[in-house]
Amino acid sequence: MKLVNSQPGYFAKRTTSILFAISLICSTISAAPNATVSTNDNNNNSNDPCAAIAGQTTASFHEAKACLDHFPFNESIATQTLDTVRKVTKELYVFNEIASSPPHIEGLSAVPVDIQHGLDVIQNEKWQSDREFQEAVALLLDKVHDTHLVYSPFCYRQFIFWQPIQLNALVRDQKSVINVAYVKNDIWPEAKESWVGCEVTHIDDQEALDMVVNYAVNNNGESKDVNTCFNNIMNTKSYFHGWDDGADDLGYHRFLPAQEMHTYTMRCPKNGTTPSQDQFDAPFTVKVPWVAQVPINFNDADSYWNNYCQSSHTNYAKRGAIGHLDVDELRMMHEGQAFDLSPESARNAAAGGKKGPYVEFITLDKPQAEVGVIDIQSFSIDSNDRQDFIDTFYNGLKEFESKGIKKIILDLSSNGGGDACAGEFIINTFFGSTPDYPSDIKYSPFLERVIKKAAETEGTKWGDYKNAKYNGTDWFTQTNTYTRGKDQVKFSQPVSLSCDRWESELTIDKNITTPWKAQDLLILSDGRCGSTCAIVASRLRISHQVAAMGLGGIRGNRMQFASFPGGESQRLSGFLMDLQQLNLQDDPDAPSPFPERADMGWTFREAYRPTATGSEMGKETELLEYSVNNADCRMHFDDENSNDVKKLWSDVAEVFVSGQCPLIHD
Known part of the structure; x- marks a missing residue:
């Protein structure tokens, strides 16, 4: 858990009411139905808002907006884009039907x-x-509140928009407050360091806490749990583990904000006092603009479009030839290299460096010297790092044992998931084995053709699914029909993920034993433990009775310790590369690449709770995505631990050791 400023992530997300959003940004002025995209007819910067800010470090809200809105609506691009989104969501997105009528x-x-x-x-x-x-x-896709379901138009994700005032949420004197965590005077010199630690009482003339909660409820698609959304929008000095951290929070956007500026009313502690002493100077109000960080690889509107928006697949629908699917273009998007302004970790990875750290072992100081923390930062283990990850985990446990560590905090906060087999390895290391979580895949004739072709091809992902009762591809073709919302939907037979290939390539000690039992472990999570992380946390909590502590969120209500557990996600860029490997990219039902540089993600496989056996199998309320997994106890940030992760861990350890976080049997 590293305390650094939030960094840009892969997919920027936000939500609002669909029809309201459309009416809000829809213009009553019709664009020419076949307007061309490039409109830079001359080099006069006064007519080219992108050229006017090219080469600048920052730009104003209006300058950035003018550049982003310079490219007219193109009906052909829109039609191709919507056709692909329709195919993916209707045929491949496993929650398409339940999303329209959720339980x-x-x-x-x-x-x-x-x-x-x-x-x-x-x-x-x-x-x-x-x-x-x-x-x-x-x-539209964000409104589903499934982080796996996302459409990311890279063309309009190149600017980074900052609020120079960055906020966090604290509990101070038994009261929830919104606090200035830090300021970014590097992008707006008028931001004052003296504001750090000041309480924000109002934002845009609303009570600050009410405004933040409302924003979390209505403008964040991170999770179906409001507490997780609340944590996600606060751009604190918090840990960044490499996913879409801060992409839709109150102080950092990858997309154009809805308004030019916000007003903040603050009250600051009197000189020589601390905020907890409740002695404040007179409140004051400041207007703070959104400041755009400008991408670096363009000179004008034409070069902006060519470098960030134009895709080699623009005319793909007119080709129909196998060899024209540009794998290099797909791979660039799939590996997250479509940004000028990227997280440092992504830049290092692009340069061939190690993507970690994935996990760190920390021994706490006295009086919690017998408590260790395993900070599991990511399950997205690069194939070249897997053995090192395993060795690091084994060595860390051996060191804990040699130091006499009695209790272990498993910190899964801000872990965006990744390799399911890495999660399986961790569970098995502590508990020897764990029950499989049943899962299934939505049936379609197109996907049947894909799976049958994959069965004839070595090295595809489809070989990792297993069902002991069915041979070959019968697990997919012998379907079950379940109720999803108001519809009857066909799904494959239940399958689990085989890690045989992962394990066969690595040195794993399947006979390892550890001295720690379930009662010696504690899950710590801010709710932003998603995908593989959510499934791992759920298996630890439900199957192995490991207690879970929720971190942050809205005070006074229970929160979940995991979010968007879905089961397995897929990205269009990767799926299209798989189709080309199978020579199926020109299948009439296959989705086409987007005509602009964009990518799409969706939940591909749904996962059930371990209790989903017998007659419970197939029920939508047994899906992890549509069930509640509440934490057993709660920890909130305060003035001391919000900027000091070791202090936070120490506070958690004190609660844990004193027995104040018992397992709750709902």
Whole structure:
């Protein structure tokens, strides 16, 4: 858990009511139906808003907006884009039907979203700019509150928009407050260091806490748990582990913000006092603009479009030839190298460096010297790092044992998931084995053709799925029909993921024993433990009875310790490369590449709770994505531990050792 400023992530996300979002950004002025994209007819910067800011470090909100809105709506691009999104969501997205009519589960915020209807609404609107159209597609998918489901138009994700005031949420004197965590006076010199530690009482004339909670509820698609969304929007001096951290928070966007500036009313501690002493100077109000960090690889509108927006697949639909699917283009997007302004970790990875650290072992100081922390930062283990990850884990446990560590905190906060077999390895190391989580895949004739072809090809992902009762591809073709929302949907037989290939290539001690039992372990999570992380945490908590502590969130209500557990995600860029490997990219039902440089993610395989056996198998309420897994106890940030992770861990250890976080049997 590293305490650094939030960094840009791979996919930027935000949510709002679909029809409201469309009406908000829809223009009543119709664009020419076949308008060309490039409009830079001359080199006069006064007519080219992108050229006007090229080479600058920062730009104002209006300058950045003018550049991003310079590219007119193109009906051909829109039609091809929507066709691909329709195919993916209708045929491949496993939660398409349940999203339109989700079950009511106490503790979850699941708003009904009819994706196909929303796409029809978008198609029938007249958009003033290409950006407005592209953002409407992203907004629609975000409303499902499934972080695996995302549309990312890279063309409009190149600027980084900052609020110079960065906020966190603390509990101070038994009261929740919004606090200035730090300021970015490097992008706005008027931001004062003296504001750090000041309490924000109002934002845009609303009570600050109310504004933040409302934003979390209505404008964040991170999770169906509001507490997780609350944690996600606060751009604190918090840990960044390499995923979409801060991409849609209150102080950092990858997309154009909805307004030019915000007003903050603050009260600061009197000189020589601390905030907890409750002695403040008179409140004051400041107006703070959004400041755009400008990408570096463009000179004008034409070069901006060519470098960030133009895809080699623009005319793909007209080709129909196998050899024209540009794998290099797909790989660049899939590996996250489509940005000028990228996280440092992504830059290092692109340069061939190690992507870690993935896990760190920390021994706490007295009086919690017998407590160790395993900070599991990511399960996205690069294939070249797997053995090192395993060795690091074994060596860390041996060191803990030699130091007499009695209790272990498994910190899974801000872990975006990754390799399911890495998670399986950790569970098995502590508990020898763990029950498989049943999962299944949505059936379609197109996917049947893919799986049958994959069965004839070595080295595909489909060989990792197993079902003891079925041979070959029968696990997929012998379907089950389950109720999802208001529909009856066909799914494959239950499958689990085989890690045989992962294990066969690595040195893993399957006979290892550790001295720690379930009661000696504690899961620590801010809720932003997603995908593989969510499944690992759920298996530890449900199958092995490891207690879980929630971190942060909205004070006074229970929170989940995991989010978007889905089961398995897929990205269009990777899926298209798989199709080319199988010589199926020209299948009539295959989704086409996006005509602009963009990528899309979706949940591909749904996972069930371990209790989903017998008659419970197939019930939508047994899906991890649509069930509640609450933490057993809670820890909040305060003035001391919000900037000192060892102090935070020490506070957690004190609660843990004193027995104040017992397992709750709901």
